Amino acid sequence: MEKILVIGCSGQIGSELTLELRKIYGNTNVIATDIRPANAEVSGSGPFEILDVMDTAKLQLILEHERITHVYHLAAILSGNAEKRPLASWDINMRSLMNVLELGRELKLKKIFWPSSIAVFGPTTPRYNTPQFTVMEPNTVYGISKLAGERWIEYYYNKYGVDVRSLRYPGLISYKTEAGGGTTDYAVEIFYAAIRKKKYECFLGPESDLPMMFMSDAIKATIDLMEADASKLSLRSSYNVAGICFNPRQLADEIKKYIPDFEITYKPDFRQAIADSWPACIDDSVAKKDWGLVYNYDLPKMAEVMIREIRKKLL
Ligand code: NAD
Ligand code: SER
Numbered sequence: 202m203e204k205i206l207v208i209g210c211s212g213q214i215g216s217e218l219t220l221e222l223r224k225i226y227g228n229t230n231v232i233a234t235d236i237r238p239a240n241a242e243v244s245g246s247g248p249f250e251i252l253d254v255m256d257t258a259k260l261q262l263i264l265e266h267e268r269i270t271h272v273y274h275l276a277a278i279l280s281g282n283a284e285k286r287p288l289a290s291w292d293i294n295m296r297s298l299m300n301v302l303e304l305g306r307e308l309k310l311k312k313i314f315w316p317s318s319i320a321v322f323g324p325t326t327p328r329y330n331t332p333q334f335t336v337m338e339p340n341t342v343y344g345i346s347k348l349a350g351e352r353w354i355e356y357y358y359n360k361y362g363v364d365v366r367s368l369r370y371p372g373l374i375s376y377k378t379e380a381g382g383g384t385t386d387y388a389v390e391i392f393y394a395a396i397r398k399k400k401y402e403c404f405l406g407p408e409s410d411l412p413m414m415f416m417s418d419a420i421k422a423t424i425d426l427m428e429a430d431a432s433k434l435s436l437r438s439s440y441n442v443a444g445i446c447f448n449p450r451q452l453a454d455e456i457k458k459y460i461p462d463f464e465i466t467y468k469p470d471f472r473q474a475i476a477d478s479w480p481a482c483i484d485d486s487v488a489k490k491d492w493g494l495v496y497n498y499d500l501p502k503m504a505e506v507m508i509r510e511i512r513k514k515l516l
Contacts, residue, residue: 202230202270203226203230203270203271203311204230204232204267204268204269204270204271205222205226205230205231205232205269205270205271205272205273206232206234206263206264206267206269206271206272206273207219207222207231207232207233207234207272207273207275208234208235208252208254208260208272208273208274208275208276208297208301209234209235209254209274209275209276209277210233210234210235210239210243210249210275211235211237211238211239211240211243211378212235212275212276212378212381213373213375213378213379213380213381213389213416214275214316214370214373214416214419214420215233215235215243215273215275216239216240216242216243216377216378217375217377217378217416217417217420218273218275218420218423219231219233219239219243219247220242220243220246221420221424222273222424223246223247225424228246228247229247229248231247231248232247232248232249232250232263232267232269233247233248233249233250234249234250234251234252234254234263235249235251235252235276236251236252236253236254236276237251238251240377240378250263254274254276254297254300254301255293255296255297255300257300257304260300260301260304261304261308264304264308264310265308269308269310270310270311270312271310271311271312271313271314271427272301272305272310272312272313272314273313273314273423274297274298274301274313274314274315275316276293276297277293277294277297277316277343277346278290278293278294278343278382279343279380279381279382279383279384280318280320280341280343280344280382280383280384280472280475281382281383281384281386281471281472281475282381282382282383283341283342283343283346284341284342284343284471284475287342290342290343290346291342291345291346294343294346294347294350295346295349295350298315298350298353298354299353301313301315302353302354302357302363302365305357305363305365306357306361306363310363311364312364312365312366312427313354313363313364313365313366314365314366314367314423314426314427315350315354315365315366315367316367316368316370316423317347317348317350317351317367317368317369317370317438317439318343318344318347318369318370319331319369319370319371319372319411319412319479319480319483320339320341320343320344320347320475320479321337321339321344321347321348321351321369321439322335322337322339322344322478322479322480322483323336323337323338323339323340323344323478324338324340324477324478325338326338326480327480328480328481329480329481329482330482330483330484331441331480331482331483331484332441332484333436333440333441333484333485333486333487339478340478341475341478344478347369351367351438351439352438354367354437354438354439355436355437355438358437359437364431365437366426366427366429366434367438367439367440368419368422368423368426368439368440368442368488369439369440369441369442369483370414370419370442371385371411371412371413371414371442371443371444371483372384372385372386372388372411372412372413372414372444373385373413373414373415373416373419374388374389374413374414374415374416374503374507375389375415375416376389376392376506376507376510376511376514377416379393384405384411384472384475384476384479385411385413385476387403387404387405387449388411388413388449388452391403391449391452391453391456391465392456392504392507392508392511393511393515395456395460395463395508396460396508396511396512396515396516397515399460399462399463399464400463400464400465400466401453401463401464401465401466402465402466402467402468403449403453403465403466403467403468403469404468404469404470404472404473405449405467405469405472405473405476406449406467406469406473407448407449407450407465407467408448408450409448409449409473409476409477410446410447410448410481410482411446411447411448411476411479411480411481412442412443412444412445412446412480412481412482412483413444413445413446413447414442414444414445414496414498415444415445415496415497415498415502415503415506417497417498418444418496418497418498419442419444421495421497422442422488422494425492425493425494426440426488426492429491429492429493433491433492434491434492435487435491436487436491440485440487440488440491440494441483441484441485441487441488442483442485442488442494443482443483443484443485444496445496445498445499445500445503446481446482447500449465449467450465451500452500452504453465455500455501455504456504456508458504459504459505459508460508
């Protein structure tokens with residue numbers, strides 16, 4: 202039977218993934234942890250503990266005491282925040298992963314999920330239809346840490362047989378928890394600003410194409426990958442996931458269908474250079490072929506749900 206530990210349950214992904222895992226594996230079998238408190242839905246539906254993933258001794262204690270078999274390690278510093286504190290972010294992103302991998306090896310955990318990102322690519326990577334295997338020269342602290350992480354998870358699989366699985370998530374769009382300091386956060390902020398004030402000043406320029414994905418598709422892809430038969434996985438670094446490709450101008454046009462007097466203005470900041478170094482849309486044919494990656498949300502469907510749910514929250 203699976204006994205699951207989620208590290209980073211209070212963030213944009215963890216707050217939704219924890220609930221979905223509890224639906225599948227049972228509330229008491231999913232232990233949620235974070236360095237900060239969880240929201241009421243997470244702390245009210247099953248076990249929650251404060252855990253700093255850098256505290257190896259406490260992490261080991263929980264893994265052993267709770268007889269954990271599966272870990273979802275989501276704690277990280279995202280791209281925008283990482284550029285403000287490069288060395289501290291490198292330390293958190295890398296040392297936390299090494300802690301989880303080492304304990305995974307020692308305690309013979311059955312499976313580990315660790316997310317990578319489109320940030321593993323860089324300005325020398327082909328921007329359109331970015332292949333699974335291509336030039337990878339990231340120029341952000343976050344991207345460098347994700348690429349190094351991908352190399353380490355593959356190494357732990359090949360050398361020690363640790364079954365780590367990973368997706369290169371695009372920018373994730375959700376309405377439950379606000380985004381955590383990344384470059385793709387505009388695509389979440391814009392909905393709140395449109396509903397609250399009917400205007401938004403975007404920190405990326407109008408034509409900044411980026412791959413994005415609605416959260417429920419990301420959660421489904423994560424669980425499908427974790428449940429896939431190991432024999433189907435042809436790679437042990439991280440799978441490209443494409444989602445939906447659009448830019449701020451196209452997203453604003455979609456929002457105007459619901460809020461016709463919505464106005465967007467553009468004031469690019471340091472995150473523009475990060476966005477420009479990332480793919481515009483990527484090729485995820487390997488994930489589709491290996492374990493059947495599918496999506497349920499395109500841009501209009503995603504925008505419709507975001508507007509409806511954020512209106513319910515705010516109005
Ligand atoms: P987030 O910032 O919303 O959440 C991260 C959580 O980790 C936060 O709740 C934070 O409190 C926690 N955390 C930070 N340091 C910790 C520590 N030392 N110990 C324990 N917990 C700690 O991030 P997210 O968007 O939920 O992302 C989760 C993972 O997915 C990250 O690895 C991120 O790089 C990756 N990812 C996210 C996106 C996206 O668009 N959200 C895209 C690509 C990859
Ligand atoms: N959404 C993430 C970020 O912008 C991509 O990994 O940092």
